[in-house]
Amino acid sequence: MGRVIGKRLFSIMALCAMVGLLLLPIVVALPSLALGEEATAGGAKKEGATVEKGRDVYYKTEGVVVGAPAPKTTDGPKDYPRYNFESRVLLWFANQQHLYYGSFVLAVPIFCMIIEFMGVVTKDKALAKRYDQLAYDFIKISLTAYSLTAVLGGILIFTFLTLYPAFFSYLSSVFRPVMHIYALMFVAESGTLYIYYYGWDKMKEGFLKWIHLSMSVVLNIIGTLLMFLANSWIGFMMSPAGVDEQGRYLGNIWHVIHTALWNPLNLHRILGNMAFGGGVVAAYAAYKFLAAKTDEDRAHYDWMGYIAMALGVAFLIPLPFAGYWLMREVYAYRQQMGITLMGGLLAWLFIIQATMIGILFLSTNYYLWQAMGRMRGAEKYQRYIKYLVFLLACGYMVFITPHTMVMTPAELKAMGGQQHPVLGNYGVMSAKNGGINVIITTTVLSFVWYMRGNKVSTVSWAKFGNIFMGVFFTCAYFNIIGLAVYGYYIPANVRVGLSVPQVTTTLSCLFFMFALNSMMMKGAKQMGPIEWGKISARSQYALIMLATAFTWMMGLMGYIRSSVRLFWHVNEIMRDNSPWAYTHTVGFAANMISANVLFFWISILFVFWLGSLTAKKAPAEVKVAVPGSVPQPVGSH
Amino acid sequence: MKILMSLGALVGALGLLLLGGMIFDVVPSNTVRLIEGYMPMQMLFEVGCYVLGFTGLSYMLNAMGLGIPRFWQGIGFWIFLMMYLKYRVYPPIPFSVRAMYGTVALVTVFMWVSANEEDWKKFKQPIMNVLDAQTGMNRLLRYMYLVLLPILIGGFSFNAMMPKSEEPIELRTVHPAPPAxxxxxxxxxxxxxxxxxxxxxxxxxxxxxxxxxxxxxxxxxxxxxxxxxxxxxxxxxxxxxxxxxxxxxxxxxxxxxxxxxxxxxxxxxxxxxxxxxxxxxxxxxxxxxxxxxxxxxxxxxxxxxxxxxxxxxxxxxxxxxxxxxxxxxxxxxxxxxxxxxxxxx
Incomplete structure (x- = not known):
């Protein structure tokens, strides 16, 4: 009894410590913020009548100038010291690797939280243990990755300091009031993560489990706030606010953080990180599945891959819509920035991005079709898969059709102009919205088929439900395609708004059809169990493809987002006068992204290997092998 | 069902004849006109009709005991699409775009033929037969591939590396970003x-x-x-x-x-x-x-x-x-x- 009370006390203290760690940066920062204000006020008083005011470049409000202007750099060792190498490429590499790992360690604890919660609320005890084990496996992987993220963060800062001192000095002067908050948040994140990880065994049951689960919530709040702060720097670089035309800080840190693109960037990155994290864990599971020696291991990693893929895809589905919002805000902020991105210099990179998005959805669908192979009764859907393939292929081809086609002058002449009269129509946004929504709706349909693969509905209204579902999906396709066609006949501002009903249609399919399917499958007759582990190797390659495509796309989009500033460090405020203030060729950028992806995957394999060393040291538990079922989870860690 | 499939087969056969005529320049590409303002949807509609037509054809041939093996179905469909894009759509589509479509088509055909184990086995059976070489014909084919494949790859490599006098391709920015x-x-x-x-x-x-x-x-x-x-x-x-x-x-x-x-x-x-x-x-x-x-x-x-x-x-x-x-x-x-x-x- 006393031991239980002791454990409870320990847990509550641990949770309090976490909350304390969460609040610590804010508490510590308050005096500094206040001092900063006092200092400003004091400074203003000393200068008396010579208080200089500036006008915010974005918010258009007036404020007292409290910062130095953005430095006017010149190409030389003072502003751009360098090795005998392109500094930008070094920075690109350090930044990208830090981002990969940062995304991974921010996403995985969110997965842990969801999976641990599923374990806590699941009534089936065996399943609850499996979820708990899975969540623990996830956090174990992320722990080593976390250290590597910190190391890469250090390397990134040193790279900034040594190669771009003038720029970094300016950026840190503008963000001075929150720089230490960021650092302290990192401390809080570390502390919380370690308590969460090492407290797993001590808080595995009852009330203590809920406390443990609460810790994951705190951990994720800190992680998300950290990311928001980091996003404010890139938001400022793209769409500066809170400074005047010379780049002088006007004393309102909220304006500096809350720039025009901050919110869409935040949303896009949360969803992107989650999808990426799911992809990486799925690839890990796929790798372990392919290397597994026993049926039990294969069953476990098959299940793990499925859960990770499902979580990743759940966040992938809304990702294009978040991206759409971001681009809309970019256009609203600066038209030329939007055109550079999607119609001009970087347009071809967007075609590559569309290709990658298509690969993600195609891989997901392929995986689901393969996964139906491990269910008895799913054969009835197999003959219709070719029609899904057709829909996906049509949507994909429209989605990747470039507006500016690559062609020889002879082809240009034969075509009779820059725009192809047939395919040119696919190269604009109206068609592309239709294309991607068809792809996503088809993915939803594949999911519905997968969910009902080995079941036969026993509800009295099953026939009506099936007809309703079929009619709903058919109407959805007609609505999406119809709106895409209608988009050519209306003004652009209305056309942009058409994406809303299209997205609503897709999401309606997702939510209503999932709900309807769940109701229909309640108490359904099972044709047989899901035979975990009895899935083709091709499905696992699809998962690896999914993860690689995620990684490559993240690298690509990061590059696009960064290079849209063209020759500015901070858009229209601080000019990049280094010799590398030009846009790389598409080929060079693609090679660089590929190198980053390769390095990340090699290094993450090392992380996985480290994780497997810990697993080997774990005490051997009795495992009850049940043919065709998943292995029983170990009892402790 | 049979009537529908027969109709589909008829559409498929007629479509193939028409496309064949266009490939061999017997029938002009614009015999069935691409109507201005409706061309993009018309193209998708036509391809959709072909797919339904092929389903009908496949059904009828199977019913007659003349079913086409899955391997040739996959390859045949991919070739059909390439031919359609090259000979049906006018003005001609630039090679770069056809290459993109061709790659997508190849991937999706692979997805189709390997969507389940049974189909995948059917698809790879002819390949496995040639590799196993249990019959004289398959043995001959295997030797032929052994010789032809390296020559083919060598030929492609030579062609890719050979200096050419053609005009280089242009990646033209049609709508450059305007100034503020x-x-x-x-x-x-x-x-x-x-x-x-x-x-x-x-x-x-x-x-x-x-x-x-x-x-x-x-x-x-x-x-x-x-x-x-x-x-x-x-x-x-x-x-x-x-x-x-x-x-x-x-x-x-x-x-x-x-x-x-x-x-x-x-x-x-x-x-x-x-x-x-x-x-x-x-x-x-x-x-x-x-x-x-x-x-x-x-x-x-x-x-x-x-x-x-x-x-x-x-x-x-x-x-x-x-x-x-x-x-x-x-x-x-x-x-x-x-x-x-x-x-x-």
Missing amino acids: STKVHGKTYVLQTSQSPYRVNPEGKYDQEYSNANIVEQGMGRLMKPNANPWDEKNQGYLKYVREGGEIFFQNCHFCHGDNLNGRGLHAFAFNPIPANFTDPGTIAQLQETFIFWRVAKGGIGLPNEGFPWASVMPPWEQHLTVDEIWKVILFEYWHTGYYPRTWD
Whole structure:
């Protein structure tokens, strides 16, 4: 009894410590913020009548100038010291690797939280243990990755300091009031993560489990706030606010953080990180599945891959819509920035991005079709898969059709102009919205088929439900395609708004059809169990493809987002006068992204290997092998 | 079901015959015309009909005991699509786009034939048969592949590495990003916020909705709306300025951009690329009116760095037209094509 009370006390203290760690940066920062204000006020008083005011470049409000202007750099060792190498490429590499790992360690604890919660609320005890084990496996992987993220963060800062001192000095002067908050948040994140990880065994049951689960919530709040702060720097670089035309800080840190693109960037990155994290864990599971020696291991990693893929895809589905919002805000902020991105210099990179998005959805669908192979009764859907393939292929081809086609002058002449009269129509946004929504709706349909693969509905209204579902999906396709066609006949501002009903249609399919399917499958007759582990190797390659495509796309989009500033460090405020203030060729950028992806995957394999060393040291538990079922989870860690 | 499948088979067979005729130049590509305004959907519809037709054909052949093995179905469908894109769609599609479509088609065909174990086994059976070489024919085929495949790969490599005298491909930026503002005849115009002074209702007030309601109808024929004839002398406001813009257009622009504004004017084919086709939804329909104002005023010579390779011979019209004339001619272009300029709400 006393031991239980002791454990409870320990847990509550641990949770309090976490909350304390969460609040610590804010508490510590308050005096500094206040001092900063006092200092400003004091400074203003000393200068008396010579208080200089500036006008915010974005918010258009007036404020007292409290910062130095953005430095006017010149190409030389003072502003751009360098090795005998392109500094930008070094920075690109350090930044990208830090981002990969940062995304991974921010996403995985969110997965842990969801999976641990599923374990806590699941009534089936065996399943609850499996979820708990899975969540623990996830956090174990992320722990080593976390250290590597910190190391890469250090390397990134040193790279900034040594190669771009003038720029970094300016950026840190503008963000001075929150720089230490960021650092302290990192401390809080570390502390919380370690308590969460090492407290797993001590808080595995009852009330203590809920406390443990609460810790994951705190951990994720800190992680998300950290990311928001980091996003404010890139938001400022793209769409500066809170400074005047010379780049002088006007004393309102909220304006500096809350720039025009901050919110869409935040949303896009949360969803992107989650999808990426799911992809990486799925690839890990796929790798372990392919290397597994026993049926039990294969069953476990098959299940793990499925859960990770499902979580990743759940966040992938809304990702294009978040991206759409971001681009809309970019256009609203600066038209030329939007055109550079999607119609001009970087347009071809967007075609590559569309290709990658298509690969993600195609891989997901392929995986689901393969996964139906491990269910008895799913054969009835197999003959219709070719029609899904057709829909996906049509949507994909429209989605990747470039507006500016690559062609020889002879082809240009034969075509009779820059725009192809047939395919040119696919190269604009109206068609592309239709294309991607068809792809996503088809993915939803594949999911519905997968969910009902080995079941036969026993509800009295099953026939009506099936007809309703079929009619709903058919109407959805007609609505999406119809709106895409209608988009050519209306003004652009209305056309942009058409994406809303299209997205609503897709999401309606997702939510209503999932709900309807769940109701229909309640108490359904099972044709047989899901035979975990009895899935083709091709499905696992699809998962690896999914993860690689995620990684490559993240690298690509990061590059696009960064290079849209063209020759500015901070858009229209601080000019990049280094010799590398030009846009790389598409080929060079693609090679660089590929190198980053390769390095990340090699290094993450090392992380996985480290994780497997810990697993080997774990005490051997009795495992009850049940043919065709998943292995029983170990009892402790 | 059988009737439906028979119908499908008939459609599939006829479609294949038609495509075969186009490939061997017996039947012109435009025998079944691609209808302007409906072409993109027509193309998708046609491919959809082919797919349903092939399903019917496959069903009928299976019923007759003449089923085509899955291996040849997959390869056959991919070849069909490539042939369709090359010989059916006109004007010819550039190779780069066909290559993209071909890759997607290849991937999706693979997805189809390997979607389940049974299909995958069927698909790879002929390959496995050749590799196992249990019969004389398969053994012969295996030796042939052993010799032919390296030669083929070598040939491709040689062809790829061989210096060529063809013109290099161009990655042209058709719509380079405009500057934030542009100076024309001494006045600075902010492109994000400027508006056409002539997009006004009869009372002289800026009225986007009024002008939008009076443009010609899109689709076949591009017909004028009732009571919206700019050449009616009584008209005031927007329609009056459209008429004046039209006069300027036909005095200055139509020689290149054509009297239908489709980029096929008298001098058009002296240039490569030919002048912009305003009737295409990828040109002025995608842009703000101020973007067009900037491009007309500054011409090809005023393209920014991003506009590489600056393949435009359009003169900087600010040297020949007044600001008012430029706005009016743009007004006419939108009116005539039936497109609305991009706006931000």
